[in-house]
Amino acid sequence: MNIRNNTAAAGIARLSLSLPNGLAADLDRLVADKKAASRSALVADLVRDAVVEHRSRRGKQEIAGTITLVYDHHARNLQAKLTDLQHDAEGLIVSVMHVHLSHHDCLETLVVRGPADPVRTLADKLAAVRGVKHGKLTITTTGHKE
Numbered sequence: 066m067n068i069r070n071n072t073a074a075a076g077i078a079r080l081s082l083s084l085p086n087g088l089a090a091d092l093d094r095l096v097a098d099k100k101a102a103s104r105s106a107l108v109a110d111l112v113r114d115a116v117v118e119h120r121s122r123r124g125k126q127e128i129a130g131t132i133t134l135v136y137d138h139h140a141r142n143l144q145a146k147l148t149d150l151q152h153d154a155e156g157l158i159v160s161v162m163h164v165h166l167s168h169h170d171c172l173e174t175l176v177v178r179g180p181a182d183p184v185r186t187l188a189d190k191l192a193a194v195r196g197v198k199h200g201k202l203t204i205t206t207t208g209h210k211e
């Protein structure tokens with residue numbers, strides 16, 4: 066209890082989190098590869114990056130980028146849901162590339178351009194579809210001065 070109080074006084078919150086086994090092993094490898102001081106230090110860096118990314122380029126500001134999805138195309142109704150979401154996102158998707166990664170898995174890259182909020186919403190919705198193993202929006206510059 067004293068330790069908890071001391072860390073709170075030092076401005077540090079202690080969290081306990083649960084990860085799937087594979088992801089926990091990946092975290093440890095990342096700590097080693099990046100020569101991070103500890104798991105906590107690495108997770109703090111990742112969270113800071115995510116917060117900066119989350120706060121930047123929001124609202125109506127025009128952004129361009131890619132949404133990358135990896136999914137098992139055998140998952141029930143998955144492709145139909147992804148296609149519906151893409152049709153609903155009229156005007157935001159410039160092009161789509163689909164690669165059959167393996168017998169099960171597909172990789173899809175969508176080039177997107179438009180106001181930040183709807184582009185982010187589209188990326189979040191696609192990534193949240195059940196069966197999507199990985200979904201990521203990568204924002205790049207539109208080439209215009211900001």
Ligand code: NI
Binds near residue numbers: 138
């Ligand atoms: Ni495929």
